[in-house]
Amino acid sequence: MGTVAPRVESLASSGIKCIPKEYVRPEKELKSIGNVFEEEKKEGPEVPTIDLREIDSEDEVVRGKCRQKLKKAAEEWGVMNLVNHGIQDELIERVKKAGEEFFGLAVEEKEKYANDQESGKIQGYGSKLANNASGQLEWEDYFFHLVFPEDKRDLSIWPKKPDDYIEVTSEYAKRLRGLATKMLEALSIGLGLEGGRLEKEVGGMEELLLQLKINYYPICPQPELALGVEAHTDVSSLTFLLHNMVPGLQLFYQGQWFTAKCVPNSILMHIGDTIEILSNGKYKSILHRGLVNKEKVRISWAMFCEPPKEKIILQPLPELVTETEPARFPPRTFAQHIHHKLFRKDQEGLPN
Numbered sequence: 001m002g003t004v005a006p007r008v009e010s011l012a013s014s015g016i017k018c019i020p021k022e023y024v025r026p027e028k029e030l031k032s033i034g035n036v037f038e039e040e041k042k043e044g045p046e047v048p049t050i051d052l053r054e055i056d057s058e059d060e061v062v063r064g065k066c067r068q069k070l071k072k073a074a075e076e077w078g079v080m081n082l083v084n085h086g087i088q089d090e091l092i093e094r095v096k097k098a099g100e101e102f103f104g105l106a107v108e109e110k111e112k113y114a115n116d117q118e119s120g121k122i123q124g125y126g127s128k129l130a131n132n133a134s135g136q137l138e139w140e141d142y143f144f145h146l147v148f149p150e151d152k153r154d155l156s157i158w159p160k161k162p163d164d165y166i167e168v169t170s171e172y173a174k175r176l177r178g179l180a181t182k183m184l185e186a187l188s189i190g191l192g193l194e195g196g197r198l199e200k201e202v203g204g205m206e207e208l209l210l211q212l213k214i215n216y217y218p219i220c221p222q223p224e225l226a227l228g229v230e231a232h233t234d235v236s237s238l239t240f241l242l243h244n245m246v247p248g249l250q251l252f253y254q255g256q257w258f259t260a261k262c263v264p265n266s267i268l269m270h271i272g273d274t275i276e277i278l279s280n281g282k283y284k285s286i287l288h289r290g291l292v293n294k295e296k297v298r299i300s301w302a303m304f305c306e307p308p309k310e311k312i313i314l315q316p317l318p319e320l321v322t323e324t325e326p327a328r329f330p331p332r333t334f335a336q337h338i339h340h341k342l343f344r345k346d347q348e349g350l351p352n
């Protein structure tokens, strides 16, 4: 018998003043959670912004400079805001509007798309299930589905409302797939490799899977006690993130949590564990988490570009392994990597 995950949206709209204990973070983690709007205003290190207008420049010097900036951001941060990324603002606005409209439907309506994690049906509408003894939960609901390659999609579970959801989401996925190729090329060159190398290593056009997760963070009556997403690094190769301009993303940089500022018309890109492993740690997969607030609903659209679960063994590329720089990661399939992380988290508890 499956456990029914509570919908955070229903909890939030029930008028409770105190959040259930499952959503309250452990004592030592609470110290670092503040008001996200105040956090956003604080001075501090800032996520690099990379202007991609010049990445395809005819001029080799101009092109090289742009690639160099991207490389530096990938090495030092593992996360960056991409501007002039080549995906039309109008398309992005439509993607956001479609997601907002879907989440604007009544919970009962969305339940028709509910996933069933325990039976392995991971696509659809869902909320986190407690996966450890503490029963810890996160303040969010989501919609998760595979959007590319097109022959691997299951359109029967895609939202039927709004009418243009399938059209705009498909178009966005196609465009992002192109951007992923471009980024993987620049990152390959940054490692001194041939341009198509990383793309090939993560599965290429046929096997790299784009999974879209729309994260819906309802207003929270006690935001200083909860997290929308707990601290983690992405397992993906790359993750591309859109949001509705409500702050929430925090990054763990130089030993401290700080809040990412919202950059208009940008796509935030994370280097995930997969690229960190292939690059033998040259590129970083940064620890991050999501705060919630009591004023505004936050929505984000995360596109995870994931290698196939079993087909590829992920390990540092041989060209990047030397006597002075031995392999920092053991060979693992993507599935084994995910399993290893879950196991380790159960063993050691969460980072704070």
Ligand SMILES: [Fe+2]
Pocket: 232, 233, 234, 288
């Ligand atoms: Fe993430």
